[in-house]
Amino acid sequence: MSGRPPRQEEGESAKLRxxxxxxxxxxxxxxxxxxxxxxxxxxxxxxxxxxSNIFFLxxxxxxxxxxxxxxxxxxxxxxxxxxxxxxxxxx
Amino acid sequence: xxxxxxxxxxxxxxxGRLRQEHEKxxxxxxxKIQHWKKVESxxxxxxxxLRTLPDKLSYDIMVxxxxxxxxxxxxxxxxxxxxxxxxxxFSKCSAKQAVALVEHRKKHVRKALDDLQKVMKNFESxxxxxxxxxxxxxxxxxxxxxxxxxxxxxxxxxxxxxxAHKPHSKPKVSNVFEVDFPANGSDTKSxxxxxxxxxxxxxxxELERQEEILGELDRMPDTVETNGEDTTSSEEEKEEKRTDxxxxxxxxxxxxxxxxxxxxTNSDLFGGQVNGSTYYHSDDEDDIDxxxxxxxxxxxxxxxxxxxxxxxxxxxxxxxxxxxxEEAKRKRKNSNGNGHATPELPNIKTPADIYRxxxxxxxxEYVPRKSILKSRSRENSVCSDTSENSAAEFDxxxxxxxxxxxxxxxxxxxxxxxxxEEEEEGQQQLPKKHPPxxxxxxxxSGTVIEKEPLSPSLIPHPVIAHPVLPTILxxxxxxxxxxxxxxxxxxxxxxxxxxxxxxx
Numbered sequence: 001m002s003g004r005p006p007r008q009e010e011g012e013s014a015k016l017r018x019x020x021x022x023x024x025x026x027x028x029x030x031x032x033x034x035x036x037x038x039x040x041x042x043x044x045x046x047x048x049x050x051x052s053n054i055f056f057l058x059x060x061x062x063x064x065x066x067x068x069x070x071x072x073x074x075x076x077x078x079x080x081x082x083x084x085x086x087x088x089x090x091x
Numbered sequence: 092x093x094x095x096x097x098x099x100x101x102x103x104x105x106x107g108r109l110r111q112e113h114e115k116x117x118x119x120x121x122x123k124i125q126h127w128k129k130v131e132s133x134x135x136x137x138x139x140x141l142r143t144l145p146d147k148l149s150y151d152i153m154v155x156x157x158x159x160x161x162x163x164x165x166x167x168x169x170x171x172x173x174x175x176x177x178x179x180x181f182s183k184c185s186a187k188q189a190v191a192l193v194e195h196r197k198k199h200v201r202k203a204l205d206d207l208q209k210v211m212k213n214f215e216s217x218x219x220x221x222x223x224x225x226x227x228x229x230x231x232x233x234x235x236x237x238x239x240x241x242x243x244x245x246x247x248x249x250x251x252x253x254x255a256h257k258p259h260s261k262p263k264v265s266n267v268f269e270v271d272f273p274a275n276g277s278d279t280k281s282x283x284x285x286x287x288x289x290x291x292x293x294x295x296x297e298l299e300r301q302e303e304i305l306g307e308l309d310r311m312p313d314t315v316e317t318n319g320e321d322t323t324s325s326e327e328e329k330e331e332k333r334t335d336x337x338x339x340x341x342x343x344x345x346x347x348x349x350x351x352x353x354x355x356t357n358s359d360l361f362g363g364q365v366n367g368s369t370y371y372h373s374d375d376e377d378d379i380d381x382x383x384x385x386x387x388x389x390x391x392x393x394x395x396x397x398x399x400x401x402x403x404x405x406x407x408x409x410x411x412x413x414x415x416x417e418e419a420k421r422k423r424k425n426s427n428g429n430g431h432a433t434p435e436l437p438n439i440k441t442p443a444d445i446y447r448x449x450x451x452x453x454x455x456e457y458v459p460r461k462s463i464l465k466s467r468s469r470e471n472s473v474c475s476d477t478s479e480n481s482a483a484e485f486d487x488x489x490x491x492x493x494x495x496x497x498x499x500x501x502x503x504x505x506x507x508x509x510x511x512e513e514e515e516e517g518q519q520q521l522p523k524k525h526p527p528x529x530x531x532x533x534x535x536s537g538t539v540i541e542k543e544p545l546s547p548s549l550i551p552h553p554v555i556a557h558p559v560l561p562t563i564l565x566x567x568x569x570x571x572x573x574x575x576x577x578x579x580x581x582x583x584x585x586x587x588x589x590x591x592x593x594x595x
Binding site (some may be wrong): 044046049050051053054055056057 | 132133136137140150151153154155156161166533
């Protein structure tokens with residue numbers, strides 16, 4: 001029994017980390033969506049190529065919809081995580 | 092694990108330490124996996140970008156000036172990419188090629204990920220095990236070691252099994268046969284798969300018998316015809332016919348494949364004649380047995396000397412061993428063939444006896460001898476046995492030797508011998524061709540046996556498919572000259588030779 005608790009803790013900590021990461025990204029995404037939605041129509045939007053320093057010009061509305069989608073997904077994941085935790089607690 | 096009574100080698104501290112180390116490995120694996128996952132995702136993004144890059148001719152981008160400054164620009168040459176190969180070497184390639192490269196690298200990344208996953212799982216299981224270990228060490232009362240001592244006997248069975256193969260006898264046999272099979276493979280297809288030595292031996296004996304019978308057969312048809320022609324006074328004619336018959340016969344055998352089957356059947360039919368005393372079909376079984384007994388080489392060794400003496404004293408002083416043997420064989424054959432017409436003296440038990448009988452009884456004039464000698468001398472003048480002419484004789488010899496060995500076929504008609512001599516000279520060419528193909532075995536086997544021990548290495552050599560090869564080798568040992576050895580093949584059954592080798 002002595003072995004289990006620490007491992008569970010580890011798992012929980014990992015989960016926690018994951019959860020934090022998730023919430024952080026959600027916040028981030030929220031900001032992005034707000035910013036994009038508040039942009040003037042003639043503004044240009046650039047998107048950074050991951051792992052590089054180049055920014056590609058992208059369509060504003062398209063990006064906005066994409067960001068909204070990702071935000072929804074993140075929220076879903078977050079919700080699932082919370083639900084699972086609740087069920088665990090209930091048990 | 093920990094014996095209940097004894098001091099447990101696993102102290103809780105040590106077990107805890109072990110578990111810690113395992114967990115460390117697991118966590119490090121997790122970190123690595125994370126890293127590799129990031130790399131993979133980066134490559135994914137890159138691949139995606141490269142895939143869509145050539146879709147447009149130019150892109151509006153922000154060009155970085157240092158880490159913080161940008162200026163608007165255009166990305167052109169969208170289908171030209173320089174790929175870092177490593178060590179600051181770049182190669183220019185198209186976007187598609189770059190995608191392929193990325194794919195290749197992703198493969199490597201995936202492999203690393205898989206390996207890490209495996210390692211992690213492995214160590215996770217180890218961690219669990221160590222946890223259990225800890226539990227057991229903590230509460231030793233709950234767990235008991237069940238130990239059962241294994242007796243060594245059961246384990247030793249393996250060793251015994253190995254000892255079963257005794258290095259001397261059995262392995263040898265197997266080796267010899269392996270050597271022989273490839274050489275004679277064509278002749279003996281069935282030989283290939285013998286599971287046990289016993290079977291092998293039985294098969295060998297059977298084959299030997301068949302060979303013997305074959306030799307008898309060759310002689311038999313000849314004898315039959317000769318009987319019809321006995322009225323003709325020339326031995327040579329007889330011999331020619333014999334050889335011809337043999338040739339045809341052999342060719343047929345070859346066609347039939349193996350020639351053994353045929354021989355067997357024929358042997359049954361003619362077995363009676365072989366014995367000489369009785370050529371009835373009813374005696375087939377006895378004949379076969381006799382044939383076996385007749386083969387013994389002992390006779391041959393004995394016969395050689397007497398022949399010499401006889402020959403020298405009588406009329407032919409220049410006969411060689413081989414020639415003498417051949418002559419003796421011929422005479423024997425003749426005697427056998429004639430035996431039908433006139434069953435003769437049972438006195439002949441050895442070739443030498445036959446010789447005497449032949450000379451005395453058949454022709455008081457010695458005419459047959461002379462003729463035989465002459466023909467032999469002419470034919471064999473170059474090399475005694477191996478000469479082309481000898482080939483025809485070989486066939487005769489086979490039959491003769493068998494008959495001789497039987498001792499029962501002592502009947503000898505001089506007239507036949509004479510015929511043979513004359514005709515042989517004329518038609519020696521035909522027999523040459525036939526002998527190699529024919530599966531018949533020759534009487535020479537006796538001599539071969541004696542020499543085999545001297546040159547055991549020769550036997551395995553025969554690469555030719557002929558079963559007779561071993562005999563040839565023997566001959567060579569006897570006579571260095573043997574050019575026609577190939578023709579003379581089949582003196583001794585290969586089986587016998589193999590067996591003899593083994594025994595020796």
